[in-house]
Amino acid sequence: xxxxxxxxxxxxxxxxxxxxxxxxxxxxxxxxxxxxxxxxxxxxxxxxxxxxxxxxxxxxxxxxxxxxxxxxxxxxxxxxxxxxxxxxxxxxxxxxxxxxxxxxxxxxxxxxxxxxxxxxxxxxxxxxxxxxxxxxxxxxxxxxxxxxxxxxxxxxxxxxxxxxxxxxxxxxxxxxxxxxxxxxxxxxxxxxxxxxxxxxxxxxxxxxxxxxxxxxxxxxxxxxxxxxxxxxxxxxxxxxxxxxxxxxxxxxxxxxxxxxxxxxxxxxxxxxxxxxxxxxxxxxxxxxxxxxxxxxxxxxxxxxxxxxxxxxxxxxxxxxxxxxxxxxxxxxxxxxxxxxxxxxxxxxxxxxxxxxxxxxxxxxxxxxxxxxxxxxxxxxxxxxxxxxxxxxxxxxxxxxxxxxxxxxxxxxxxxxxxxxxxxxxxxxxxxxxxxxxxxxxxxxxxxxxxxxxxxxxxxxxxxxxxxxxxxxxxxxxx
Amino acid sequence: xxxxxxxxxxxxxxxxxxxxxxxxxxxxxxxxxxxxxxxxxxxxxxxxxxxxxxxxxxxxxxxxxxxxxxxxxxxxxxxxxxxxxxxxxxxxxxxxxxxxxxxxxxxxxxxxxxxxxxxxxxxxxxxxxxxxxxxxxxxxxxxx
Numbered sequence: 001x002x003x004x005x006x007x008x009x010x011x012x013x014x015x016x017x018x019x020x021x022x023x024x025x026x027x028x029x030x031x032x033x034x035x036x037x038x039x040x041x042x043x044x045x046x047x048x049x050x051x052x053x054x055x056x057x058x059x060x061x062x063x064x065x066x067x068x069x070x071x072x073x074x075x076x077x078x079x080x081x082x083x084x085x086x087x088x089x090x091x092x093x094x095x096x097x098x099x100x101x102x103x104x105x106x107x108x109x110x111x112x113x114x115x116x117x118x119x120x121x122x123x124x125x126x127x128x129x130x131x132x133x134x135x136x137x138x139x140x141x142x143x144x145x146x147x148x149x150x151x152x153x154x155x156x157x158x159x160x161x162x163x164x165x166x167x168x169x170x171x172x173x174x175x176x177x178x179x180x181x182x183x184x185x186x187x188x189x190x191x192x193x194x195x196x197x198x199x200x201x202x203x204x205x206x207x208x209x210x211x212x213x214x215x216x217x218x219x220x221x222x223x224x225x226x227x228x229x230x231x232x233x234x235x236x237x238x239x240x241x242x243x244x245x246x247x248x249x250x251x252x253x254x255x256x257x258x259x260x261x262x263x264x265x266x267x268x269x270x271x272x273x274x275x276x277x278x279x280x281x282x283x284x285x286x287x288x289x290x291x292x293x294x295x296x297x298x299x300x301x302x303x304x305x306x307x308x309x310x311x312x313x314x315x316x317x318x319x320x321x322x323x324x325x326x327x328x329x330x331x332x333x334x335x336x337x338x339x340x341x342x343x344x345x346x347x348x349x350x351x352x353x354x355x356x357x358x359x360x361x362x363x364x365x366x367x368x369x370x371x372x373x374x375x376x377x378x379x380x381x382x383x384x385x386x387x388x389x390x391x392x393x394x395x396x397x398x399x400x401x402x403x404x405x406x407x408x409x410x411x412x413x414x415x416x417x418x419x420x421x422x423x424x425x426x427x428x429x430x431x432x433x434x435x436x437x438x439x440x441x442x443x444x445x446x447x448x449x450x451x452x453x454x455x456x457x458x459x460x461x462x463x464x465x466x467x468x469x470x471x472x473x474x475x476x477x478x
Numbered sequence: 479x480x481x482x483x484x485x486x487x488x489x490x491x492x493x494x495x496x497x498x499x500x501x502x503x504x505x506x507x508x509x510x511x512x513x514x515x516x517x518x519x520x521x522x523x524x525x526x527x528x529x530x531x532x533x534x535x536x537x538x539x540x541x542x543x544x545x546x547x548x549x550x551x552x553x554x555x556x557x558x559x560x561x562x563x564x565x566x567x568x569x570x571x572x573x574x575x576x577x578x579x580x581x582x583x584x585x586x587x588x589x590x591x592x593x594x595x596x597x598x599x600x601x602x603x604x605x606x607x608x609x610x611x612x613x614x615x616x617x618x619x620x621x622x
Contacts, residue, residue, distance in 0.1 A: 047596075062488020062597075068516065114520055137574045144575050151521040165515050166487065166496060 021438055023420045031425045034417040036409075036442060037276050048399040053079050053373075053390050058167050060386070066448050069103035069158055069168070070379035073241070074386040076171035077375030081262070082390055084367025085174040091360030092175035097241050098352045099161035099170060100377065104240055105199075105345035106154025107380035108297070108338045111446045112202065113147035116335055120209050124440045125433035146198045150342075153188070153195055157349065160184045175364030185353050192350045196311075199343040203315055206339040210322065210332065220422075221331035221415035221441040224250030226283060226293035228407070229303040230261065230378050236305035238316075238344065240378040246303045247283060247293060252327050255283060261376035264385055270402065280409050281402060292410035295382030296445060297337035302327040307340075309347035315340045331415050331444045338446075379404050381446050405447040415441040479621065480529035480580075482513045482522060485537050490596045491589025491603040494537035498587060501611045507618055518563040523571035527578035531621065533614075534565040534584045537603075541588030545610035547617070550582040585610060 024033040051059060057076040061068035073096055080088065088096070118131045121139075137144040155165070160180060162168025170176055210217050228247040232239035236246065236257075245264060247255040259267055270279040271288050282291035293299075301320070307313040319328060319336055328337075352358060375386045382404030389398035405412075419441045423434050483499025485492040496514045503512040513525065518534070526532050538546055552573045553566035563571075565584050572578045587610045591600040599607065 059488070062486060066516075110520060134570060134574060137571070141575055144571070148521050148524050148571075148575065151519070152524060155521060 079173035102157025312344035538586030
């Protein structure tokens with residue numbers, strides 16, 4: 001081989017939004033550079049400016065239809081701060097938590113059963129026509145039916161707490177606009193036993209996959225990095241809704257801990273690179289080269305001291321044992337972590353449904369008005385930050401969002417390069433199976449590029465191979 | 479009959495599906511259940527499987543007329559490539575998991591202004607919506 005080449009994977013399949021991968025090969029066919037690009041950008045932050053603070057928790061759900069609840073709650077938390085509310089009434093906080101656990105659960109279930117399962121069950125290099133969810137369902141229809149009922153359970157919780165599927169209005173600045181009627185509670189409780197059993201079965205599948213394929217998992221896009229997530233104030237437990245920020249090094253040493261989420265901008269900096277619309281956040285004290293970090297389910301397992309629900313905590317201990325007590329770096333271990341979180345959410349939902357505070361009537365608090373609000377939570381894909389400033393007319397003058405996929409930008413780029421070097425370097429021809437390996441690595445982060453770039457849409461995979469003079473040498477599409 | 483209108487009302491004419499569903503719901507047709515969502519997802523297969531007839535209402539990009547009303551069926555090459563599904567993929571799921579094959583149609587309403595973060599329909603889309611609603615109310619009266 002005597003000429004350098006460029007391979008493009010554009011757009012990505014089973015990934016939300018517009019993105020593409022470019023892989024630059026040198027004259028000997030070895031990977032020189034591999035990048036995940038975001039190819040479209042529409043300014044949501046600008047759209048928010050001028051809006052009244054009361055409508056922001058509803059409007060932000062229009063960012064993307066994939067995880068509107070996360071944006072709804074993060075914005076509501078920011079508006080709590082602006083309204084001077086530092087402590088919600090118990091009913092309000094518990095209703096919001098119930099909404100959030102329902103959202104995380106249903107999002108993780110969809111990703112594992114419908115988006116990741118074909119790769120995990122049939123292999124990354126299996127023929128594309130077999131690597132299909134309908135092949136999975138033909139073989140295991142009961143699995144598919146359970147996944148749908150788990151999704152519906154999560155959606156029912158969202159509807160019961162947010163009010164409706166589109167543009168839910170449940171969370172309002174300073175509280176919530178409704179409690180949970182007893183008949184709704186009882187209908188959800190009637191299903192909780194099945195949910196817990198099915199969550200444990202799903203966890204067993206993800207755990208079994210990881211352990212049965214330990215060599216593959218530990219050798220596939222497994223690289224050291226820093227990790228960041230929110231953990232519970234005080235004891236450092238996993239907390240998806242509220243807490244402080246904690247960051248760990250690849251060796252598990254604390255980089256920062258108990259950082260008030262309202263001070264996130266003192267610790268994190270967003271870098272811009274000319275070839276991507278998506279920013280590259282890093283930990284300020286470590287700089288861009290060493291300060292990048294990963295977020296998401298696996299990061300949360302690494303950073304949390306423990307989980308406050310017994311079944312999920314035992315499962316997390318097993319995951320930590322798999323990496324000998326140190327942070328787990330394998331990208332594919334995200335699947336195991338994701339299913340631990342599903343079980344955690346189901347346990348928390350059960351706990352909340354038995355809590356009489358959900359039927360309370362003190363729904364909203366008030367306080368002394370502030371000009372600035374920052375709301376942070378752990379969304380299904382990882383940490384989510386909403387930051388607003390408002391003027392004396394209650395109109396938003398500043399908005400900054402850091403979504404999970406943006407936090408993971410550098411990590412996903414490293415995963416792409418790692419896998420490209422392993423499976424594409426030195427190959428004279430690209431195959432669909434080789435390229436799917438790259439996509440599997442990206443998919444493990446369950447990125448939502450729609451959300452990260454504030455665009456919508458997805459298209460089938462296209463791959464183009466260019467010579468050094470820009471001429472198209474090869475093209476593949478699936 | 480189950481009607482599912484889907485799309486994102488915060489993305490201009492992408493909100494045509496929900497707008498159509500809301501208009502039909504307001505019409506109060508007996509025997510018609512209306513659902514609204516951002517997109518079709520896997521759990522809609524459960525709802526679809528329990529319906530004798532289903533209509534998916536969505537915005538249409540580049541349509542020749544005001545709307546296009548077509549039959550839909552499970553697709554032999556359907557796949558799930560995203561959190562969002564096509565009507566054909568939902569029907570395939572309903573057939574695969576629940577052995578259900580409801581009569582299905584897609585109401586595609588032509589929009590012009592997609593993608594930008596903007597609320598409300600464009601004037602042409604609003605006119606197309608009116609025509610689609612008029613057609614559907616007439617079509618549905620003999621089908622419920």
